[in-house]
Amino acid sequence: MQEYRRSCPKQLKRKEMELSISFFYCMPLFDVNYSLKIGWCQSPVDLAKLTRLAGPRWIEIEATALEHNLRAVKGLLQPPTRLLAVIKADAYGAGAVEVARILLATGADYLGVTTLAEGQELRRAGITAPILLMSPLLPEELPQALTDDLTLTISSRSGAEAAAAAAATVGRQARLHLKVETGLQRTGLEPGEVVPLAREMRCWPVVQLEGIYSHLAEAAHPGAARRQMECFQRVLMELEGQQISLPLKHICNSTGLLLHPEMHLDMVRAGTLLYGHFPYQAPRRGLDLKNPWQFKARILFIHDVAAGTPVGYGGDYVVKKATRLAVIPVGYADGFALTPVSRPKDLNDLARHLVKTVLAYLGRGGGEGTAVTIAGQRAPVVGRVGMQLSIVDVGHLPEVKVGQEVQLDLRRPTASARLPRVYCREGQPYLVRTTSGEMVPVLSSAGQNLAPGAGI
The missing domain is CATH 3.20.20.10 (Alanine racemase)
Structure with a gap:
């Protein structure tokens, strides 16, 4: 991932990186038997290694x-x-x-x-x-x-x-x-x-x-x-x-x-x-909270479509001009594009709900499931969001490639528990909770645990 690559200078050789790792994850208060171990080298291949373990979509927790x-x-x-x-x-x-x-x-x-x-x-x-x-x-x-x-x-x-x-x-x-x-x-x-x-x-x-x-x-x-x-x-x-x-x-x-x-x-x-969230109507009291959560995925497929092509189930969306479409491995089964709906408290609250619904229909709501971020640029989700696959219009991003990382908005209460969680410290992954719930510490190829000593 971009953050991982940034933490490892290009000129740093693999051997030097392995020798520089001196972290030890000690947990005297806990007795946990991890079932898997995996090598992890801080190099440009980190994203590939992460995908082998966690799959093509995951939630990062800092x-x-x-x-x-x-x-x-x-x-x-x-x-x-x-x-x-x-x-x-x-x-x-x-x-x-x-x-x-x-x-x-x-x-x-x-x-x-x-x-x-x-x-x-x-x-x-x-x-x-x-x-x-x-x-x-x-x-x-x-x-x-x-x-x-x-x-x-x-x-x-x-x-x-x-x-x-x-x-x-x-x-x-x-x-x-x-x-x-x-x-x-x-x-x-x-x-x-x-x-x-x-x-x-x-x-x-x-x-x-x-x-x-x-x-x-x-x-x-x-x-x-x-x-x-x-x-x-x-x-x-x-x-x-x-x-x-x-x-x-x-x-x-x-x-x-x-x-x-x-x-x-x-x-x-x-x-x-x-x-990292402030409750509704609560003062901040000088707190500068940090968001520990990022939802990410990798592009699986890209293809060109002509103007007038219907996209997705039901053909609800029709492209107005020739463009490129990217497929990402995320859908409503993961909680993507799902919004909890509560009973409106009063007429003003009902009006806000209706406005949000209309804006979402017009693709202008800016909420979860309407757009993703690729290389710092927003790209709209088009067509109906599928159960496990969604389509993104990347016609304005000619450099986008298969395998590229995508950042998505996802409401935490609706996020599937089966999405892998990747735990990081200053951008470096040290533990993965896999889809099956296994807790997998991230090790260097020399067998060292990369998790910084947290004093646990």
């Missing part, structure tokens, strides 16, 4: 951007406030296992996921840091969660009793956080239920009450956030009055973290900020 973002967010916190890094939904598409390693090595104190499967994936990868499951589990899931030493969220009395029963069955103490319903109306104990239940649970030897939290429904609206915080604080004061101590109290998400420093408490839960 480790230094994630590290930068976490340090920037931590800089907003006052000790001893801890930071829980939210890595739900495969770390927002970036790949949960490696992102967890990066963030923990950079200073994250806790990890947060939604499902048991997400927590299990991290434990199977050898990650031993505390992990909070932020959703209630079914009773059948509880024994495995406790066996994997995952922290449970308790949102009801029945959930607490089921957790205690599972802890007695597996023979290990359950570490719990109580969830308080203060306004989101999703999951949680009603405020009046918390103190009686906590007082009772304090006598259960099979549970450890480690924390209590709530979730801001309208963090960007100060009045609504303040009402939720006041409700939460009343519960905390009642617990304190009963001499019930829960070490970790938390309510702030990314938006709350930025807008309400007085609500940081013992821990904050940061998600979208760590991945």
